Amino acid sequence: MKYWDLFISFAKVGVMTFGGGYAMIPILEREIVDRHSWATNEELMDYYAVGQCTPGVIAVNTATFIGHKQGGTLGGIIASLGIVFPSVVIITLIAGILTNFADIPAVKSAFAAIRVCVCVLIFNAVLKLWKGAVKDKAALCLFLLVFGLSVFFDISPIVFVLACAIAGIVLTQMGVRGK
Amino acid sequence: MMLYLRLFWEFFKTGLFAVGGGMATLPFLSAMADKTGWFTQQQLADMIAVGESTPGPIGVNMATYVGFTTAGIPGSVIATLGLVTPSIIVILIIARVLESFRQNKYVDAAFYGLRPCSVGLIAAAGLMVVKISLFHIDAWGGGAGWWTQFFNWKALALAAVLLVLTRYVKKTKKLHPIVFILCSALVGVVFKF
Numbered sequence: 001m002k003y004w005d006l007f008i009s010f011a012k013v014g015v016m017t018f019g020g021g022y023a024m025i026p027i028l029e030r031e032i033v034d035r036h037s038w039a040t041n042e043e044l045m046d047y048y049a050v051g052q053c054t055p056g057v058i059a060v061n062t063a064t065f066i067g068h069k070q071g072g073t074l075g076g077i078i079a080s081l082g083i084v085f086p087s088v089v090i091i092t093l094i095a096g097i098l099t100n101f102a103d104i105p106a107v108k109s110a111f112a113a114i115r116v117c118v119c120v121l122i123f124n125a126v127l128k129l130w131k132g133a134v135k136d137k138a139a140l141c142l143f144l145l146v147f148g149l150s151v152f153f154d155i156s157p158i159v160f161v162l163a164c165a166i167a168g169i170v171l172t173q174m175g176v177r178g179k
Numbered sequence: 180m181m182l183y184l185r186l187f188w189e190f191f192k193t194g195l196f197a198v199g200g201g202m203a204t205l206p207f208l209s210a211m212a213d214k215t216g217w218f219t220q221q222q223l224a225d226m227i228a229v230g231e232s233t234p235g236p237i238g239v240n241m242a243t244y245v246g247f248t249t250a251g252i253p254g255s256v257i258a259t260l261g262l263v264t265p266s267i268i269v270i271l272i273i274a275r276v277l278e279s280f281r282q283n284k285y286v287d288a289a290f291y292g293l294r295p296c297s298v299g300l301i302a303a304a305g306l307m308v309v310k311i312s313l314f315h316i317d318a319w320g321g322g323a324g325w326w327t328q329f330f331n332w333k334a335l336a337l338a339a340v341l342l343v344l345t346r347y348v349k350k351t352k353k354l355h356p357i358v359f360i361l362c363s364a365l366v367g368v369v370f371k372f
Contacts, residue, residue: 014235016357022304026356049293056194056266059236064270076271087235091243092255102228106368111232113367115312116334117360120341122305133294146299168292
């Protein structure tokens with residue numbers, strides 16, 4: 001039953017995620033944090049950070065983490081299969097039936113508007129996650145640095161993740177944490 | 180049979196070496212097109228368009244699409260499994276190690292630094308979506324009255340309505356995000372976004 005729940009919940013996240021890994025965050029928050037309490041917002045951020053610097057699709061990495069936490073190795077595998085299941089079905093249908101799916105005007109219009117909605121949902125998610133992640137001045141500095149640098153320069157997320165992990169240890173050792 | 184094995188292997192390698200999310204698979208897929216001849220660069224461009232206009236992680240969508248065009252329905256399943264297998268193995272190992280080191284003060288300190296980093300990366304990714312969906316960046320500074328072109332007024336109006344509904348209206352702000360996504364899709368079709 002637990003495995004079935006994991007599969008269905010992640011399949012739902014897979015169906016409802018439009019436009020890449022970050023668009024998944026608001027949906028994950030709702031399904032995993034609010035609804036099932038399988039992880040906290042903080043844990044979600046931890047998984048997301050590790051998912052950025054490990055190989056593979058971030059959505060799958062996050063699913064494996066949460067699945068593992070709830071149901072061990074099998075849970076991790078089942079959650080990952082759950083999140084990719086809808087994609088496989090939908091894309092196979094589209095590739096088989098509609099070869100020019102992405103050129104249909106109505107599809108283009110719908111997705112232009114969905115992107116607008118995704119902007120708003122991500123904005124709300126960031127505000128919510130901010131509370132769990134940025135609790136002192138040092139964390140605020142890290143946030144601003146990562147945000148600013150990744151907006152203006154083309155730097156790989158791996159660089160940020162590794163640098164911030166080290167910064168976290170150094171800042172804690174210096175006793176800046178919590179001030 | 181050989182084709183299925185090769186599909187699995189090529190996508191396994193992509194999944195193992197593409198670090199940093201769905202779009203990171205793109206250079207690998209481009210190289211795969213040249214090497215195997217399974218699909219052309221033009222088809223790859225179409226796949227990106229479809230991958231972005233369907234639900235699900237983009238990397239997975241692209242793998243399914245490539246697998247299907249190369250070897251039909253079994254191909255789509257095999258390519259996807261190839262892509263996700265390395266992630267699942269790596270993450271399961273990390274998750275297990277993390278579990279035993281969760282209380283370690285250095286691991287805890289590292290995550291203290293990683294959380295604002297994650298939020299920063301998500302905020303920056305969000306800003307990229309804002310840039311392409313709410314503005315016409317090409318119009319910036321061009322000709323008299325360029326700013327009337329620069330703002331995508333329809334999109335900004337929709338964003339403003341959604342912002343109010345998701346944050347301030349008591350009745351609607353607890354609704355599931357998918358409700359807003361589907362309503363937006365409908366608005367997009369009706370008002371020709």
